[in-house]
Amino acid sequence: MDERVREHAAVLVDWSARVETGDDVVVSVAEDAHELGVAVAEALGERGANVTTLYGSDELSRAYLKGVEARVSGEGDGCDENDDDAAVDAADFDSDPAVDRAIFEAADAYLRIGGGRNTTATADVDRPTRQAYAKARQGVREARMDTDWVSTVHPTRSLAQQAGMAYEEYQEFVYDAVLRDWEALADEMARMKEILDSGDEVRIVTERDDAPDTDVQMSIAGRTAVNSAASVAYDSHNLPSGEVFTAPYDTAGEVFFDVPMTIDATRVRNVRLVFEGGEVVDFAAEAGEDALADILDTDDGARRLGELGIGMNRGIDRFTDSILFDEKMGDTVHLAVGRAYDACLPEGESGNDSAVHVDMISDVSADSRMEVDDEVVQRDGTFRWEEGFEQ
Amino acid sequence: MDERVREHAAVLVDWSARVETGDDVVVSVAEDAHELGVAVAEALGERGANVTTLYGSDELSRAYLKGVEARVSGEGDGCDENDDDAAVDAADFDSDPAVDRAIFEAADAYLRIGGGRNTTATADVDRPTRQAYAKARQGVREARMDTDWVSTVHPTRSLAQQAGMAYEEYQEFVYDAVLRDWEALADEMARMKEILDSGDEVRIVTERDDAPDTDVQMSIAGRTAVNSAASVAYDSHNLPSGEVFTAPYDTAGEVFFDVPMTIDATRVRNVRLVFEGGEVVDFAAEAGEDALADILDTDDGARRLGELGIGMNRGIDRFTDSILFDEKMGDTVHLAVGRAYDACLPEGESGNDSAVHVDMISDVSADSRMEVDDEVVQRDGTFRWEEGFEQ
Structure with a gap:
């Protein structure tokens, strides 16, 4: 493993999140952020923290939202002719999802490691659907922000592409920004x-x-x-x-x-x-x-x-x-x-x-x-x- | 997407787990099980269930346990000369990890999708460490088994290799076993x-x-x-x-x-x-x-x-x-x-x-x-x- 990945993990766990022995730490790992996830897991084991790992996949989120769109438009078809009824709104989501609430209410820290495979992975989800989901999830978001949360990214090819940079060049860019005094x-x-x-x-x-x-x-x-x-x-x-x-x-x-x-x-x-x-x-x-x-x-x-x-x-x-x-x-x-x-x-x-x-x-x-x-x-x-x- | 992946997801969600509208479903996605995870997420959106996605990575588990081993052997070094003290035991883990307990106590169903990148990913973790971890996690395991849990695998190259089969051959093997009447x-x-x-x-x-x-x-x-x-x-x-x-x-x-x-x-x-x-x-x-x-x-x-x-x-x-x-x-x-x-x-x-x-x-x-x-x-x-x- 690139030593910079371990250094990134150490900065994240010690400087950023101030993880201590016995902390319950939730780590969200994006599709291509596996390597930093591994380094963070090792660091958390060393610090004596508990770790729970979420899979932060934009492609899974898209699929779920597309599934909700299909359900809502299917219900619309059966009931009336008005196309507008097929739009997803916040009431189509559970505003108090029990598991997600439980996770963030129990967590001391939340480490979000971005780095997917495609920064436009949710591009074909209707905007009203995304907005409705964001609205319905406000309670979960607030519970998450009540933890010691930190958001970072692992340098991926997808992010390099968004930056218009070569992969190795982008890695250097990220570590120059992250590994500071x-x-x-x-x-x-x-x-x-x-x-x-x-x-x-x-x-x-x-x-x-x-x-x-x-x-x-x-x-x-x-x-x-x-x-x-x-x-x-x-x-x-x-x-x-x-x-x-x-x-x-x-x-x-x-x-x-x-x-x-x-x-x-x-x-x-x-x-x-x-x-x-x-x-x-x-x-x-x-x-x-x-x-x-x-x-x-x-x-x-x-x-x-x-x-x-x-x-x-x-x-x-x-x-x-x-x-x-x-x-x-x-x-x-x-x-x-x-x-x-x-x-x-x-x-x-x-x-x-x-x-x-x-x-x-x-x-x-x-x-x-x-x-x-x-x-x-x-x-x-x-x-x-x-x-x-x-x- | 291979239509068989969607059929696998439908069998898992409807026949196996009997997911209903409003259910809180936890899905654990292994390193290379992304595609089935996507199909399951879409199916859950269609059924009107909530979904929380865990990352079931053996490499992360190994890293965490190696971190714990490093911590425990580090503590041992400082205290006495007895090498045996450096072995990890169940007391080195939290037997009541708050987040994991909360997840499975709140979940209606748990869908574990196996399919990592290396079936021997934890081979160099000491056996006592693995046993101690399994022992400490008994409460979490029991909470998990109180849900409507189902374990399946997405066919991966790593599993094909373990089976001594070509990748496409192994995919057919898995779907012959899973997509039955x-x-x-x-x-x-x-x-x-x-x-x-x-x-x-x-x-x-x-x-x-x-x-x-x-x-x-x-x-x-x-x-x-x-x-x-x-x-x-x-x-x-x-x-x-x-x-x-x-x-x-x-x-x-x-x-x-x-x-x-x-x-x-x-x-x-x-x-x-x-x-x-x-x-x-x-x-x-x-x-x-x-x-x-x-x-x-x-x-x-x-x-x-x-x-x-x-x-x-x-x-x-x-x-x-x-x-x-x-x-x-x-x-x-x-x-x-x-x-x-x-x-x-x-x-x-x-x-x-x-x-x-x-x-x-x-x-x-x-x-x-x-x-x-x-x-x-x-x-x-x-x-x-x-x-x-x-x-």
């Missing part, structure tokens, strides 16, 4: 967190010749930033991570997102959002505008921001069409419409609520600045505590 | 069950020139035979099945088992057992005698019979070194040392108890007879209700 990065990110925690107002400006301008401001008063250092000890649930994020509100202005992304298997490029009074009042995209519109129409909260994030992982040096990596890349900022994370909110206060959380990313490596309370804290990707920073 | 076979097996249920004494005799004789008798008075028709509706939990079995006692005589088998990754051939007063008092094997001795020494019950089974699935026409198939083959009988199944015992009575249950098989296609209460019911493989039967 997390303690040192956490210390650096603490500076950014301090700035955001003591600030009230953030403004982001980019002025580039080849793209629409961004000039957007938002309030962060009273909100707490998360130093997302890839560990549950930092309220951080992604490996790799390497971002500082908070939950903004009262957003106003225009933002241009130049980093391409995939929403619901649809390629979305060059998104422009216009905010007034905290809400998206206008939007456009050069590609995938319909998918974007569907997201924004999900519910009221889908038109408000749930997150402002600042990418600080310089082990990530390129975009790979995967939010797990893209949003953490150094010299980027991202905004997400939809759900805010509780960790950013004052105790007992609920932030923006939504069934969705969709991140969109801007490259800020050039012709850009971020201000907190009118003071520039990052210019052209360089933070104010770094060498070469120009006020 | 189970209702018709159940009706035929009901005749055998009736004979055993009303009988008190079974005697099996083989007299062949090329092998030691078998002449063994056992009591079955008061015991109930299981018509194992590959369905939980028949107290039958294997697909394929096709055997009638009961729980004998007071065994006396000698038995020769000419069908090779694998015990704990050890090849065992030509076993001879001598019984007196219900217990094995002498034994021999041409290969694997140590593995056989270990089994017989497990506990008191390991020297007594737990099962007499009569193979009646004529879709199985050869031995493939897999107990799932071998013991169901037409023209065979098998005896198991160890645990008896509750279904064969009078209500409230406990039969032979043991941590093991190891089946051994005899070919009875020639020079053999089985008598129940001194009446011949099978001669040279032909049952008394069949054409060509000679009294």
